[in-house]
Amino acid sequence: MMNDGERPLRVLVVDDEPRYVRLLRLNLERHGFETLEAFTGIQAVEIAQRERPDLVLLDIETWTR
Numbered sequence: 914m915m916n917d918g919e920r921p922l923r924v925l926v927v928d929d930e931p932r933y934v935r936l937l938r939l940n941l942e943r944h945g946f947e948t949l950e951a952f953t954g955i956q957a958v959e960i961a962q963r964e965r966p967d968l969v970l971l972d973i974e975t976w977t978r
Contacts, residue, residue: 921947923964927957927971937970 924946926937931952938948949964951957961969 921945922968923947923949923966925949925951925957925961925964925966925969925971927951927954927969929953929972933972 922945924941926934926941926948927950928934928937929952934950934952938950941948949960949966951960957969957971960966
């Protein structure tokens with residue numbers, strides 16, 4: 914999928930489970946997206962600041978007691 918600048922839309926996929934990252938990456942790339950991967954929150958922030966993705970998909974878990 915292309916944006917207005919004629920480059921593929923860039924998606925940052927963030928999850929601590931590598932198989933979920935791989936699954937999303939394969940599906941997104943099949944549809945023409947460029948993907949970036951992160952496995953921790955710190956890694957995701959560093960990549961997002963450097964690469965400026967168009968979209969971030971992330972896994973968030975909340976714990977309640």
